[in-house]
Amino acid sequence: MSLLEIKGLTTEFKTSQGIVKAIRGIDYTLEKGEILGIVGESGSGKSVGMLSLMGLLAENGSVVEGTINFDGEDITPSGLDTKKKKRAYEARMRAIRGNDIGMIFQDPMSFLNPIITIGKQMTEGILCHEKISKKQAEKRAVELMNMVGIPSPESRLKQYPYEFSGGMRQRIIIAIALACNPKLIIADEPTTALDVTVQAQILELIKNLTKKTETGVIMITHDLGVVASMCDRISIMYGGNIMEEGTTDEIFYEPKHPYTKGLLNSISNNEGDKKEPLKPIPGTPPDLLKLKKGCPFTARCSEAMEICQDYNPLKTEFTKSHKCNCWLYCKDRYKEVLEGEEAHE
Amino acid sequence: MNEKPLLELNNLSKIFPVKGGKKVHAVNNVSLTLNKGETLGIVGESGCGKSTMGRTILKIYEPTSGQILFHGEDITKLSRKQMLPYRKKMQMIFQDPYASLNPRFTIGDIIEEPMIIHKIGTPEERKAKVQDLIETVGLKPDHIRRYPHEFSGGQRQRIGIARTLTLQPDFIVCDEPISALDVSIQAQIINLLEKIQRETGISYLFIAHDLGMVHHISHKIGVMYLGNLVEYGSSDDIYKSPLHPYTKALISAAPIPDPNQSRAKSRIILEGEVPSPLNPPPGCAFAGRCAYATEECRREKPEMVDFEGRKVACFLYKAGKKVK
Numbered sequence: 001m002s003l004l005e006i007k008g009l010t011t012e013f014k015t016s017q018g019i020v021k022a023i024r025g026i027d028y029t030l031e032k033g034e035i036l037g038i039v040g041e042s043g044s045g046k047s048v049g050m051l052s053l054m055g056l057l058a059e060n061g062s063v064v065e066g067t068i069n070f071d072g073e074d075i076t077p078s079g080l081d082t083k084k085k086k087r088a089y090e091a092r093m094r095a096i097r098g099n100d101i102g103m104i105f106q107d108p109m110s111f112l113n114p115i116i117t118i119g120k121q122m123t124e125g126i127l128c129h130e131k132i133s134k135k136q137a138e139k140r141a142v143e144l145m146n147m148v149g150i151p152s153p154e155s156r157l158k159q160y161p162y163e164f165s166g167g168m169r170q171r172i173i174i175a176i177a178l179a180c181n182p183k184l185i186i187a188d189e190p191t192t193a194l195d196v197t198v199q200a201q202i203l204e205l206i207k208n209l210t211k212k213t214e215t216g217v218i219m220i221t222h223d224l225g226v227v228a229s230m231c232d233r234i235s236i237m238y239g240g241n242i243m244e245e246g247t248t249d250e251i252f253y254e255p256k257h258p259y260t261k262g263l264l265n266s267i268s269n270n271e272g273d274k275k276e277p278l279k280p281i282p283g284t285p286p287d288l289l290k291l292k293k294g295c296p297f298t299a300r301c302s303e304a305m306e307i308c309q310d311y312n313p314l315k316t317e318f319t320k321s322h323k324c325n326c327w328l329y330c331k332d333r334y335k336e337v338l339e340g341e342e343a344h345e
Numbered sequence: 346m347n348e349k350p351l352l353e354l355n356n357l358s359k360i361f362p363v364k365g366g367k368k369v370h371a372v373n374n375v376s377l378t379l380n381k382g383e384t385l386g387i388v389g390e391s392g393c394g395k396s397t398m399g400r401t402i403l404k405i406y407e408p409t410s411g412q413i414l415f416h417g418e419d420i421t422k423l424s425r426k427q428m429l430p431y432r433k434k435m436q437m438i439f440q441d442p443y444a445s446l447n448p449r450f451t452i453g454d455i456i457e458e459p460m461i462i463h464k465i466g467t468p469e470e471r472k473a474k475v476q477d478l479i480e481t482v483g484l485k486p487d488h489i490r491r492y493p494h495e496f497s498g499g500q501r502q503r504i505g506i507a508r509t510l511t512l513q514p515d516f517i518v519c520d521e522p523i524s525a526l527d528v529s530i531q532a533q534i535i536n537l538l539e540k541i542q543r544e545t546g547i548s549y550l551f552i553a554h555d556l557g558m559v560h561h562i563s564h565k566i567g568v569m570y571l572g573n574l575v576e577y578g579s580s581d582d583i584y585k586s587p588l589h590p591y592t593k594a595l596i597s598a599a600p601i602p603d604p605n606q607s608r609a610k611s612r613i614i615l616e617g618e619v620p621s622p623l624n625p626p627p628g629c630a631f632a633g634r635c636a637y638a639t640e641e642c643r644r645e646k647p648e649m650v651d652f653e654g655r656k657v658a659c660f661l662y663k664a665g666k667k668v669k
Binding site for chain 1: 390391497499500527528529530531532533535536539554556557561594595597598599600601602603604605607608612614615616618619
């Protein structure tokens with residue numbers, strides 16, 4: 001059984017300008033010890049998917065469809081119509097967050113509380129989830145700091161976040177995420193705020209630690225370079241949909257979806273003739289408020305057809321791991337959609 | 346070519362005094378040249394002084410020592426008033442397209458403002474110019490009456506570019522113009538900057554930390570570390586066969602968007618982080634993280650030497666030949 005299985009997840013936000021469907025029926029699976037990269041531009045829904053999974057959506061957001069299955073347990077935050085159900089869900093999620101699922105956030109500068117010592121912030125989660133003494137928790141914190149490569153951890157425990165550099169803070173955050181030996185780590189743009197040489201250190205660290213502990217990792221990023229070097233599999237998101245998913249090699253060497261191809265073309269290829277101009281994707285990402293039915297990429301797609309505007313494409317399987325949602329590969333199946341719609345009416 | 350370079354920096358330094366009588370050497374004895382119609386890329390990690398250098402060249406910051414020659418004329422000591430005619434010729438594109446446009450101005454106002462300040466043209470001529478520029482940067486004519494909040498990041502960056510072009514400058518400092526944009530939009534902006542360069546022969550100082558993009562757009566690249574220029578040469582030389590250990594590490598650390606190359610590549614993972622510019626080490630600034638560092642490196646600062654057609658500041662390379 002997979003560590004994580006998300007099926008048909010749809011999340012909406014109620015705003016003053018109407019309902020925003022931030023993600024529209026996405027599927028993910030993740031095995032133990034696997035690193036899955038989720039790539040997308042801002043507003044593609046890559047973070048919202050993870051917040052839905054963690055039960056950390058803002059007040060106005062809710063999961064309206066789909067199921068989330070984590071380690072054999074259904075943790076879908078839907079049907080919470082009574083206060084009792086809501087409370088039970090919250091309690092369950094509090095026990096899972098930081099314990100079974102660890103999180104690494106983007107900005108190491110704002111994640112840590114500036115007026116609490118590093119030691120206290122590191123032991124907080126451990127003390128909350130495990131019945132051990134403060135002394136033991138501190139010992140554990142020291143081990144963790146050794147593991148993530150922070151020199152002289154005993155004295156560092158008493159220091160405050162401002163005494164740490166950006167890279168060191170990110171190491172602390174990774175240590176906190178690993179504190180309770182989680183089964184799954186969600187890393188939301190973990191290196192975007194860091195310099196290149198420090199980024200290389202942190203990525204190497206996440207990769208080595210998770211392989212050693214068999215932790216599954218979901219890595220959310222917009223940097224194709226990062227996923228190429230880190231991930232086993234990749235999902236490409238756009239406008240709240242998964243456009244294509246496959247192993248890292250399948251995505252980079254046999255991209256199927258026009259958006260994936262466009263993304264790969266728009267980064268500079270320094271090995272070839274460098275004076276060849278870049279091939280950007282024209283237009284801008286869609287406004288989710290105005291997004292209607294059909295494939296969200298239609299307006300920018302060079303291969304768009306009439307059907308793309310009206311109907312969401314079906315999933316085509318190329319290999320067991322490589323799937324793509326695009327009408328180019330399922331033209332002959334449009335009847336299925338039409339019939340399905342008629343039956344619906 | 347006996348033509349004077351567009352921009353020449355001779356031992357430019359910028360020191361900021363801070364509390365307690367200490368000094369931050371943000372830019373340290375940097376010498377560079379930029380030719381007409383070329384792009385000079387400046388790379389380095391945060392705090393290496395690349396933005397400060399860009400701003401000092403435009404005299405937004407007063408240089409502490411050294412010389413800035415623009416079209417062969419020394420502009421280092423000019424007062425604000427004396428600078429005014431030069432300002433027209435040198436412009437800047439900022440990193441954050443959300444903070445660099447006045448939210449209460451329409452797009453038309455924003456693009457027209459530089460011409461009003463410099464008293465250029467009649468109102469009609471100015472309006473025509475604005476129309477013209479809007480199209481050059483790929484926006485629609487009816488965008489003129491809209492406000493910045495109605496635009497996406499990429500579109501705002503286009504507005505910023507249109508604004509810098511109003512006065513027909515010879516030189517633009519682009520301070521991380523694409524790092525706040527989405528991947529698919531970055532390429533659009535780079536292509537736009539390149540198109541403008543082909544059409545007008547403008548020169549760019551392109552400051553960024555994304556080496557791949559800098560290599561793509563630049564003719565020459567300067568690598569900075571803690572306020573010092575450590576290597577300077579043609580874009581291909583620097584990218585394909587870096588000399589300075591720091592340049593090597595920087596290029597090796599940049600993730601390549603190609604899984605096979607990424608697996609094949611042996612990474613140099615640098616230990617530690619950039620030291621504080623408040624207490625720079627006495628010798629080579631990079632000595633603390635360098636695998637080749639010797640006693641000499643920790644004691645003395647390496648001079649910039651010519652080596653195989655480029656300049657490098659490292660004791661491994663002594664004028665013309667590699668040591669060891």
